Amino acid sequence: MxxxxxxxxxxxxxxxxxxxxxxxxxxxxxxxxxxxxxxxxxxxxxxxxxxxxxxxxxxxxxxxxFGSGIAVTNVGNSAPRVVDAVRAQVEDFTHTCFMITPYEGYVAVAERLNQLTPGDFEKRTALFNSGAEAVENAVKIARHHTGRSAVVAFDHAYHGRTNLTMALTAKNMPYKQGFGPFAGEVYRVPMAYPYRWPSGSATCADEAFEAFTTTVRVQVGSDNVAAVIVEPIQGEGGFIVPAPGFLQRVADWCTAEGILLIADEIQTGFCRTGDWFASTHEGFVPDLITTAKGIAGGLPLAAVTGRAELMDSVHVGGLGGTYGGNPIACAAALAAIDTMQADDxxxxxxxxxxxxxxxxxxxxxxxxxxxxxxxxxxxxxxxxxxxxxxxxxxxxxxxxxxxxxxxxxxxxxxxxxxxxxxxxxxxxxxxxxxxxxxxxxxxx
Missing domain, CATH: 3.90.1150.10 (Aspartate Aminotransferase, domain 1)
Structure with a gap:
């Protein structure tokens, strides 16, 4: 340095x-x-x-x-491995659509994500274009697998600018003002925000967890909830680090209630917090994890990675998109991951x-x-x-x-x-x- x-x-x-x-x-x-x-x-x-x-x-x-394009260029702009990989891929081909004629790069990125993300269970990955698109698809997968419709998000959350992800996002200006109505069956619960918790940081984890479970049970009904989605460190909300132990308790409760836990690691992922993913710091393993931003050295790529039985529950053709897992972005991602590993x-x-x-x-x-x-x-x-x-x-x-x-x-x-x-x-x-x-x- x-x-x-x-x-x-x-x-x-x-x-x-x-x-x-x-x-x-x-x-x-x-x-x-x-x-x-x-x-x-x-x-x-x-x-x-x-x-x-x-x-x-x-x-x-x-x-x-001090911005990295909002946590995108973790490996730096124009990182040598990324530049070389992108140049080589452009010379070979730029696009076929993986759903039409597939290619190895997409498969290799999925393999790397399955190996790097938290959890020692069998996993599957699907690739997309942006963080918001990954979040939308994680919700689709959760709803399809559970047969439930409700999704629970937290105060101060940010999950994107599409209609569903605006509903999941807490802040009105500039993200939501004038753009409604938003997607339904989205419910909001308090975040364990130690600095601004009304009774102080010492009681934050306990009281926030009680407020979370009570809100879900009373206002939504646990058996109606497909997923809870959370950023292990909230990004646009102000880099809020939840009170210690809060997210682990949320994860355990979701498991007991048959609710899937989605970790939105779009801003926190790929070495940004001192580990590959911020979920590790919080001691919980999500059922589904969304990634983007730092994944590909500045090229547009996003992913949903999760338990194999969840990801494979969706019918053939239910996931995808014309540009999702573009070969150039996949080449960049493989090179970026190599850089992260080689350079610690x-x-x-x-x-x-x-x-x-x-x-x-x-x-x-x-x-x-x-x-x-x-x-x-x-x-x-x-x-x-x-x-x-x-x-x-x-x-x-x-x-x-x-x-x-x-x-x-x-x-x-x-x-x-x-x-x-x-x-x-x-x-x-x-x-x-x-x-x-x-x-x-x-x-x-």
Whole structure:
């Protein structure tokens, strides 16, 4: 984790213009004129190259990346193994549709996921295009297998932007406003959110579990529930780490009630939290697991992996899609997984945490406005005590102006979240944290 080059990109911050620069502003004017206004942009610095922990814009500014395209480029942008694999696959063929004439890459990705995901039972995998599509199909599989229709999701959850996944998602703005009515038979229960639990963190796990089981039994009926879906660390909700033991109790209760547990590991998966999947930290094994984002080094791919008897219960033709498991994305995924294993990116995520967490804790100690530092591995966050977005937005904007890509999150928009590429150099990581310190000093 030292300064050098990655894919020919020098691993240091360089600011040649203001951010965004003149060429980026020109492109943004074109974007406003051509792209639907509902497609937002966090930082309108238009990218031409990226690698390691650096993103280069059209004005030749080199920005430090603490976002990874929302936990996608875990292996870095343009990772060498991924580039080589994609190039070779493009030269062979780009598409046939696996449901028409299949190919080995799809099968190989399924084999790797069956082996890597939690659980020592026999598994099957189906591939799709996006996280939301994976979640939709996990719900389909659960409903088909159980013969039940209800699905239970949690407060602060985010599962996607399609009609069903918007119903599963808790936050209204910007994800749901004006887009209803939403899919039915979706029910919401409290999340064990220690920082904001009304009676305090000490009682959070017990009280949240009691509220969860009572809500399901009284309002839904346990025997009507096909699945409970949960993010082991909630992503868009603010990197909420559930109270210790809560998810294990949920898993045990679901098993006793004949309810399937779906782990949405779309943001937490593939070494991001210091293990291959965040479910492992929580000590439970899901019946079905959805993955995407970090799976393929930036190419669009998603998956549902689960117990063989569940996955195989769906009739032939019931799962699939024209582009699901595209051969180029499959080649990228195999190369990305090879990179994660060869370079021990789980260990790297833990080392990133060992550097970042003390610096974030120092900010919490210095500024009363900081309510909590939390997360695991290279998935860390600061929540501001005030439940509004003003401070998080201001600090993030200050970071952007000085060349650090940061993201916000949280039900109230009051969380700064940090998702550096797992291949970022230590010098860049430290410089990014220095920029964050300066942004806090400027704003607070």
């Amino acid at each position: 030292t300064t050098g080059t990655s894919q020919g990109i020098e691993q240091r911050r360089v600011l040649r213009t203001e951010i965004p620069g003149p060429r980026s502003r020109e492109l943004h004017a074109r974007k406003v004129a051509a792209v639907a206004s509902g497609v937002g942009t966090t930082l309108p610095a238009y990218v031409v190259r990226a690698g390691g922990g650096i993103v280069v814009d059209v004005d030749d500014n080199h920005l430090i990346d 990116l789980c260990g790297t995520a833990r080392r990133i945490e060992s550097i970042m967490r003390p610096r974030l804790a120092a900010l919490a100690a210095k500024y009363d406005q900081v309510g909590e530092v939390r997360g695991r591995g290279a998935m860390l966050a600061i929540e501001f005590a005030e439940p509004n977005s003003a401070l998080a937005s201001a600090v993030s904007a200050a970071c952007h102006r000085t060349g650090l890509i940061t993201l916000t999150a949280g039900t109230f928009g009051n969380v700064l979240r940090f998702l550096p590429p797992l291949v970022i150099g230590q010098d860049l990581l430290t410089e990014g944290l220095d920029i964050l310190d300066a942004a806090f000093e400027e704003v607070l």
